[in-house]
Amino acid sequence: MIEAHELTKRYGDKTAVHGISFTVRPGTVTGFLGPNGAGKSTTMRMIVGLDAPTSGRVTVNGKRYAEHRTPLREVGALLEAKAVHPGRSARAHLAVMAATHHISPKRVDDVIELTGLATVANKRVGGFSLGMGQRLGIASALLADPQTLILDEPVNGLDPEGVQWVRTLVRQLAAQGRTVFLSSHLMSEMAQTADQLLVIGKGRIITSGPVQEVIDGVLDSTVRVRSPQATDLAALLRAAGGTITSPEPGALEVRGLSGELIGDTAVAHRIAVHELATQQASLEAAYMALTQDAVEYRSDTTAPEPILTGATR
Numbered sequence: 585m586i587e588a589h590e591l592t593k594r595y596g597d598k599t600a601v602h603g604i605s606f607t608v609r610p611g612t613v614t615g616f617l618g619p620n621g622a623g624k625s626t627t628m629r630m631i632v633g634l635d636a637p638t639s640g641r642v643t644v645n646g647k648r649y650a651e652h653r654t655p656l657r658e659v660g661a662l663l664e665a666k667a668v669h670p671g672r673s674a675r676a677h678l679a680v681m682a683a684t685h686h687i688s689p690k691r692v693d694d695v696i697e698l699t700g701l702a703t704v705a706n707k708r709v710g711g712f713s714l715g716m717g718q719r720l721g722i723a724s725a726l727l728a729d730p731q732t733l734i735l736d737e738p739v740n741g742l743d744p745e746g747v748q749w750v751r752t753l754v755r756q757l758a759a760q761g762r763t764v765f766l767s768s769h770l771m772s773e774m775a776q777t778a779d780q781l782l783v784i785g786k787g788r789i790i791t792s793g794p795v796q797e798v799i800d801g802v803l804d805s806t807v808r809v810r811s812p813q814a815t816d817l818a819a820l821l822r823a824a825g826g827t828i829t830s831p832e833p834g835a836l837e838v839r840g841l842s843g844e845l846i847g848d849t850a851v852a853h854r855i856a857v858h859e860l861a862t863q864q865a866s867l868e869a870a871y872m873a874l875t876q877d878a879v880e881y882r883s884d885t886t887a888p889e890p891i892l893t894g895a896t897r
């Protein structure tokens with residue numbers, strides 16, 4: 585369990601994290617979302633004692649990281665820019681970590697196997713691809729078999745097989761009763777992986793809760809209906825309180841009414857329905873709506889003029 589209370593971090597006159605309070609519970613995967621610079625990494629660094637809070641506190645299983653006698657056994661972390669000696673092999677890196685934390689050498693073999701590093705375990709880490717480096721970071725986080733895992737962008741640089749592997753792994757870790765707290769900018773991935781979400785922007789919590797509740801809290805689902813009597817049905821659904829648009833003749837998009845109510849209304853008025861499909865809003869759409877005022881680094885979405893060099897076409 586991770587508990588943050590009024591956690592604040594200031595760097596000079598920049599407040600990266602503004603008095604946030606939250607709880608990350610065991611047995612769940614909690615996704616940590618927010619635009620670039622929102623304060624996710626800073627928060628994660630404070631959880632594992634790499635940054636000291638300016639005020640407030642954050643504990644793992646009731647104690648601050650530094651108060652644990654064997655912190656690595658409590659919390660495993662994958663944070664960006666993890667320092668690994670480039671001249672060392674992955675196996676040597678893990679073996680040194682194991683030796684200094686009284687972890688058996690057998691566990692090194694286990695995590696190498698678990699993270700798919702077996703074929704490259706004796707190669708220099710300096711020559712690793714981004715994805716292999718991520719796998720090594722995950723292996724290091726798992727080495728002491730901790731109850732709590734903090735993973736900052738664990739799928740960054742992984743190929744689709746690797747992304748799927750992380751998803752399965754974190755789901756298994758949570759099913760074993762562990763606390764898993766992970767950040768990612770890949771919303772479709774987060775929607776499939778996380779049970780709970782914590783969304784921050786500009787250092788403050790925007791919302792938190794179960795994934796579907798977070799989505800439903802911002803965007804209505806829509807029901808798509810096709811009927812040869814679409815105009816009559818639209819009038820009935822409007823009278824029932826729905827908001828209707830018609831993207832094409834014979835088709836309706838209905839907000840504010842359930843699929844059941846729409847179907848029952850059609851039957852009661854002997855109106856034929858050829859399609860009735862509820863379309864859930866995506867996490868990506870909900871996230872964009874939630875964070876639109878919290879984006880610090882917004883890109884220009886207009887395409888630049890092409891630069892033509894040499895002879896004209």
Ligand SMILES: Nc1ncnc2c1ncn2[C@@H]1O[C@H](COP(=O)(O)OP(=O)(O)OP(=O)(O)O)[C@@H](O)[C@H]1O
Binds near residue numbers: 599600619622623
């Ligand atoms: N060591 C530091 N010194 C000064 N400012 C910092 C430092 N670390 C972070 N910041 C600032 O604090 C804010 C939060 O940064 P942080 O890295 O926590 O965001 P993030 O949500 O992890 O972003 P990203 O998604 O880009 O990784 C940013 O404005 C960043 O520039």
